Amino acid sequence: MAQERVIERHVFDEPEGRLLAFYSATMAFTPGGLTAGNGWSVGIEMSYVPFLNEAQRRPSLDKPEATNLVPFFPRPRLGVRFAGLYVEGSWIPPMRVFDVEANLLSGSISGVGWAMAGWHISPRVWGATGRVRGTITCAASAMVGKGADLETYYATVCHGRESDDWFEPRMLGAEAIAVRVLADGALRAYVGAGARVDRSRFDIGVLTGEGVRDPDHPILELRATRPHFTLGAGWHPRGRIATGAELFYAPGSVLTARATVRWSARP
Amino acid sequence: MRPNAIGALLTVWSMAAGCVDYEGAVDPAHGLPDVVVAMPQFRRDVLPIVERRCAIGGCHSVASRQAQLVLVADSAFEAIIDQPSRIVVGEVLVRPGDAANSWLAILISDDVVRRKGVARMPLGSGALTPNQVATILNWINRGAPDD
Numbered sequence: 001m002a003q004e005r006v007i008e009r010h011v012f013d014e015p016e017g018r019l020l021a022f023y024s025a026t027m028a029f030t031p032g033g034l035t036a037g038n039g040w041s042v043g044i045e046m047s048y049v050p051f052l053n054e055a056q057r058r059p060s061l062d063k064p065e066a067t068n069l070v071p072f073f074p075r076p077r078l079g080v081r082f083a084g085l086y087v088e089g090s091w092i093p094p095m096r097v098f099d100v101e102a103n104l105l106s107g108s109i110s111g112v113g114w115a116m117a118g119w120h121i122s123p124r125v126w127g128a129t130g131r132v133r134g135t136i137t138c139a140a141s142a143m144v145g146k147g148a149d150l151e152t153y154y155a156t157v158c159h160g161r162e163s164d165d166w167f168e169p170r171m172l173g174a175e176a177i178a179v180r181v182l183a184d185g186a187l188r189a190y191v192g193a194g195a196r197v198d199r200s201r202f203d204i205g206v207l208t209g210e211g212v213r214d215p216d217h218p219i220l221e222l223r224a225t226r227p228h229f230t231l232g233a234g235w236h237p238r239g240r241i242a243t244g245a246e247l248f249y250a251p252g253s254v255l256t257a258r259a260t261v262r263w264s265a266r267p
Numbered sequence: 268m269r270p271n272a273i274g275a276l277l278t279v280w281s282m283a284a285g286c287v288d289y290e291g292a293v294d295p296a297h298g299l300p301d302v303v304v305a306m307p308q309f310r311r312d313v314l315p316i317v318e319r320r321c322a323i324g325g326c327h328s329v330a331s332r333q334a335q336l337v338l339v340a341d342s343a344f345e346a347i348i349d350q351p352s353r354i355v356v357g358e359v360l361v362r363p364g365d366a367a368n369s370w371l372a373i374l375i376s377d378d379v380v381r382r383k384g385v386a387r388m389p390l391g392s393g394a395l396t397p398n399q400v401a402t403i404l405n406w407i408n409r410g411a412p413d414d
Contacts, residue, residue, distance in 0.1 A: 003330055050286055051287075054291070150391060152390060153386075157331075204324075215330065216324040217324045251288060252288055253287075
């Protein structure tokens with residue numbers, strides 16, 4: 001009988017949980033610098049992924065994993081306003097960028113909200129899921145020629161093959177976004193606070209000599225509900241092009257930045 | 268200022284502010300006791316180290332059995348006592364009462380020469396702490412009983 005994969009569940013405060021939460025946080029589907037546009041709009045968001053040092057890449061003090069694969073995380077965004085709601089979606093098709101292949105789906109709905117003391121406050125819910133594939137656990141570049149221990153590890157535990165590891169973000173988030181309109185409507189500054197339920201997984205994809213996943217390695221799953229905060233602004237003076245930037249802070253995980261450029265069907 | 272310039276400035280400012288908000292784990296004992304046990308017992312003091320550090324997926328689990336060695340709780344004792352090494356001919360994993368000539372003790376040590384070119388164990392992760400190593404040596408030297 002085939003060996004079943006073990007799912008190892010980790011809370012946020014464990015080293016594995018911290019590493020999982022870091023990467024899922026970088027993929028949270030926040031406004032990304034722009035608040036709701038008019039009619040249809042398409043845009044591209046670029047998110048910064050800070051590199052981890054060696055200690056931060058050591059879950060449970062095992063060897064440092066080769067996780068620093070992508071310094072930037074690009075994400076197309078498609079939005080539409082109707083019936084007082086602003087619905088936004090994103091799909092990253094499976095393309096190889098840097099050393100990873102991402103296939104990610106995200107979506108959000110922003111509600112009508114209410115005005116208060118010069119601010120407009122809207123509820124927003126979002127989700128993100130999919131798969132990012134890369135060589136993390138068994139990377140020849142990080143092991144071969146890096147000392148006898150790592151070479152032996154690569155030859156034995158890794159079966160002499162590069163791994164096919166999968167990171168799978170699985171998040172649902174909710175937040176309140178407070179928007180202040182300035183400069184005759186050209187500038188929209190916002191702050192946001194919310195939380196996300198995070199069940200993201202890392203599937204350790206050590207490949208056997210036959211090229212199939214070695215079932216002796218577990219799937220790691222995060223079990224956490226974490227807060228997050230956003231601070232951003234969108235600049236949309238005239239015409240159809242708008243730009244925006246956002247600081248995203250997930251306490252205990254990452255402070256990162258996002259920038260977005262968007263084209264709207266209606267000025 | 269043009270909108271694109273503002274956007275570029277915001278982006279540069281934001282990128283400069285990005286950082287990781289946690290420290291790496293610093294627990295060389297891997298959550299295990301980090302004290303020398305003078306009179307160690309196998310199940311109380313040695314087996315927890317073996318299970319946590321050796322009998323893991325990809326290494327000395329039932330499925331992977333690297334070096335044909337399974338170190339899970341049910342079979343670890345029989346697998347090491349007076350058993351030959353499958354890697355280096357003539358070596359015995361645990362010689363009761365003789366830690367200095369037990370291959371298991373040599374493998375977890377920093378002595379590259381005595382390891383005969385074999386990688387230190389546990390492989391690819393942090394070494395056992397000096398206290399954990401001393402506990403295992405003490406157990407071997409007291410006759411490696413199954414207690």
